[in-house]
Amino acid sequence: NRVQLTYISHRNERFFGFGEQFSCLDLKGRRVPILVQEQGVGRGDQPITAAANILSYRSGGSWHTTYAPSPYYMTSDMRCLFLENYEYSVFDLRRHDRSDFQVHSGTMEGRILHGQTPAELLMRYTESIGRMRELPDWIHQGAVIGMQGGTNAVKKIHAELKKHDIPIAAFWLQDWVGQRKTSIGWQLWWNWEADTDHYQGWGELVQELKSQGIRTMTYCNPLLASKRRNLLQEALAESFLVRKPGGGVYMITNTSFDAGVIDLTNPKARCWLKEILRDMISTGVSGWMADFGEALPFDSVIHSGNENPALLHNRFPELWAQLNREVVEEWEQEHKLQNGDIDKLVFFMRAGFMRSPKWSTLFWEGDQMVSWQRNDGIKSAVVGLLSSGISGYSLNHSDIGGYTTVNFPFLKYVRSEELLMRWMELNAFSVIFRTHEGNDPGANSQFYTNARTLQHFARCARIFKAWKFYRKELVKVPASRGMPVVRHLFLHYPQDEFVQRITYEQFLVGSELLVVPVLNRGKRKVRAYFPAGDVWVHVWTNRNYGSAEQSSSAWIDAPLGLPAVFFKAGSTVGSTFMSNLASLEAS
Structure with a gap:
């Protein structure tokens, strides 16, 4: 049940790729597992990793844990290889004179690519796995404002942004479904319909922003927790959720609540979920974060029956991306503008595998900590951006300021003003300039915290808009050659x-x-x-x-x-x- 390939190497050969890696660009000298999973909290940086592991088994992660790995590499000697297996695989690069690749399967499938330059190898690789499409013009217009708090909070911040003449592309309102207080701060209700108590006049707010040239973006994921219409109960009634080996629904624990995973191998469940996403779009939104995709249990029972769930685990984020892309393309074709043009939608994902770039319209790097750390923080955000770019994830970005906040009496990682401002400068030269308040907004410095942060945000948003002309040309390249921005x-x-x-x-x-x-x-x-x-x-x-x-x-x-x-x-x-x-x- 194992197949291994050994390839000659030498001490000075550099190995790049392997999907979105957050700690290292050159993986020579390391053993690299290829498994879709949560990246963890800290990923080896201390003391946070040890603390996370004490609070929840192995939740701290390690230098190699990533949402979006790929069984692929290119080297400084212009060697390039990728496996087409979805089974768990390991690339062992610890010996200077060889590299060993092992896949947990009775067969190994893959391709060895030829090219004279990295750009040529990347072009050949993305020809095989699929390439990302061009982003629409509207998302280049300025900042994507990530915030929470309801209708009045949005209108208040919008008025402040207008005073400072800050260019805005969209408001990303992840809490459109409502919020709940959990052990790590504020999280969302995983029930994909507008919470009209939290966002009174939701449809009117979306249209008011759009009339001023500002789009609205939302949030969803392939899991469900109960509320209001109670999509979880509907899915339970129709057997649309992944099940346990012994029977019963497989509920996944996320901090302080449990959620069911929608079975994306079930055609009826896919159609049902697509209709839920279409209902979301019909409120006027132009994009959304399609979160998660890395949580399918290895021992789950799935509708397709003839597919090993351990193999499906790495493919699940591709299925989730494919479903979202189908919704996007169907909606765009049905709602062409009068002149025949298409008003493109955008969804962005963190989880992925080798062929995810074929389906996803945009990626983001997941939950970096609000810190200066090497393995989980502002530095890891750059490493993830560059490694994923070499791996075909051509359009990617991070949350400005990071996300994961730890605000315990005995341990604090909260976003400082300086970190926020440096992250603004960093992301002013990324494909998307998007803010995030983090999981504990009140503990973090925000772009709206004071006059200094607001003025600096305005400066960086203008820097971002100033190279829009070049960015619009660069986002065309992934579709033709696979090169990242x-x-x-x-x-x-x-x-x-x-x-x-x-x-x-x-x-x-x-x-x-x-x-x-x-x-x-x-x-x-x-x-x-x-x-x-x-x-x-x-x-x-x-x-x-x-x-x-x-x-x-x-x-x-x-x-x-x-x-x-x-x-x-x-x-x-x-x-x-x-x-x-x-x-x-x-x-």
């Missing part, structure tokens, strides 16, 4: 050995922008590396760095509000970006 330098400078060792320190946006974010508390300078071959121009001082002949590095001032960003000399991207920003700041 945010890129590890390895994709453009594969022979540079220093580049091969970069993890979170800097990244490219397309090929024309170089970003060196501040990811440490109290720092006002960053060290930037410039590979040989290009000259880079600092956007704020117009000073040149790097050369065609040799690589170099330099310390760059990066006070709050002036992140270290460079454009390639001779590129019109830099001049257009600065011109647009000047116009936005002056308006």
